[in-house]
Amino acid sequence: MMTNRINSLSESITIAITTLSQELKAEGKDILSFSAGEPDFGTPQVIKDAAIKAINDEHTKYTAVDGVPALKKAIAGKLKRDNGLTYEPNQIITNNGAKHTLFNLFSATIENGAEVIIPAPYWVTYPELVKYCGGKVVEIQTDDTTGFKITPEQLKAAITPKTKMLILTIPSNPTGAVYSKDELTAIAKVLEGTDIMVASDEMYEKLTYDGEFVSCASISDDMYKRTVTINGLSKSVAMTGWRFGYMAAADTELVKATKKLQSQSTSNINSITQYAAIAGLDGSADADIAMMKKAFVQRRDEAVKLINEIEGLSVLKPDGAFYLFVNTKEITQDTLTFAKELLDKKLVAVVPGEAFGTPGYFRLSFATDLDTIREGIKRIEEFVKENY
Ligand SMILES: Cc1ncc(COP(=O)(O)O)c(C=O)c1O
Incomplete structure (x- = not known):
């Protein structure tokens, strides 16, 4: 059945x-x-207050599929301030949690055995969603001897003509590994001249304790173009139940494609969450x-x-x-x-x-x-x- x-x-x-x-x-x-x-x-109270205000202000109706303009502005502001990245509103879309962001992204880009490189240990959801969308998972195993990070040589060896995407999670779930700027630059060099996209899951960005958090897209112009940044507020401001995630990509056609899918599936994310999320993004928390x-x-x-x-x-x-x-x-x-x-x-x-x-x-x-x-x-x- x-x-x-x-x-x-x-x-x-x-x-x-x-x-x-x-x-x-x-x-x-x-x-x-x-x-x-x-x-x-x-x-945080400031986020809950913003939600209560949104209810009282009657922000209780359908919104634009990709999010209200004030929220998209807050996301663009966060990406600029924290990561030095410039995105226009049509390069950003909000989703029902970052898991949903990934589902939409993979749905829009992966099919027919396209290969997706996933460093292991990986977050449980990636391989399942890749397979669901008809892709083929290519694992790169890492262990504690390299701090659970892939090397440029491992990446080079995993790439084939069918490679469509590399998924990076920084900091990593489950290992907490954080790639340095130099390490990311070395990875970026391997990707130069290919059509491989990078899905950079930065959900734990705010929980970087040692070393500096560097966003993949900020490494170079080339990386900016090929990287899709995925982020949200579940972990950084304890908003797991609110369901808020977002994607930022240089490729406006890709953002438009995931918006089309969202318009025919879940529509906009919860309107109250959208106003609450602004307070989670703009520095208030x-x-x-x-x-x-x-x-x-x-x-x-x-x-x-x-x-x-x-x-x-x-x-x-x-x-x-x-x-x-x-x-x-x-x-x-x-x-x-x-x-x-x-x-x-x-x-x-x-x-x-x-x-x-x-x-x-x-x-x-x-x-x-x-x-x-x-x-x-x-x-x-x-x-x-x-x-x-
Ligand atoms: C690495 C990583 N990405 C994405 C998510 C999804 O978070 P959410 O859908 O709550 O935004 C999680 C949650 O466990 C995660 O660990």
Whole structure:
């Protein structure tokens, strides 16, 4: 009854584990969950106030498919201020979360076995959406020896005449890796003279702790032309439930194509969210962002220290995002079983590396309070000692 296309789509493992741990919690079990990909903070008051004002001002009707002009202006302002990038309103479109941005982008550009290069470990959604759109996933495996970053040589070797796109996630989910300007420049050199697009997912930009965040499109004119920048507010200002994402691209025809798809599928994103998002983009929430970032740095440092004290586990200090990607290879390569038994025996939820295309690791989100982090890692230590 169902299409092959939908049958080939896997459910998100991260969402499945998060849902399972929520169900176990509801049954009264003392679950400590480190699986969710969302900040534990509330949405900043200034953003909530903007939303309430939007309701009272009757901004409750359909809007332009790509977003109200004030919002697109705020996005262009953010890209200029933070990233040194110039985009006109017709080079920007807003979507129902960055996941939706990616769906529209891939729908508009990928078909008939077009190859999409995805560095692994990758965010779970990319390969599924690429396959759904008829593309072929070409993985480049990375590990902690290169800080989970691809090298120009690896990229060169992965390119074929059918390569359509390279996806980069900076900072990375699940590893927190951040490419430096020099590293991006080296990647850009490999792409010069090709028709390969870069989908640059910059969702965790504001959560860059060490080093400088550099937007792919800002590397050179050539990169500006070939890069589609994807960003949103879910992670930076704790707006996961509001559903807001956007895309900026030099190619106005591409933006127009995704707008056409959106006009026939979801139409404009929630009108209230649009006005709230302006306050998340224009600097009004900067103090809140700084507060959250400070808390994340403290949690990261504590979690890294505690994990590295456990015999058999090791982790690199992530430069960004709010995840540790913990290496278990000394004790096991089978992290699916590791994560399942950890949940069964110690009521601790983490996401196995298999979900990100890289077994032998698990992802631990530190978007939760310090006490929970300490208790959770204590249970992980007991689990490792008792079982390996
Ligand atoms: C790397 C990355 N990109 C995009 C998203 C999608 O975010 P949203 O759809 O909430 O804007 C996520 C969420 O987990 C993510 O980790």
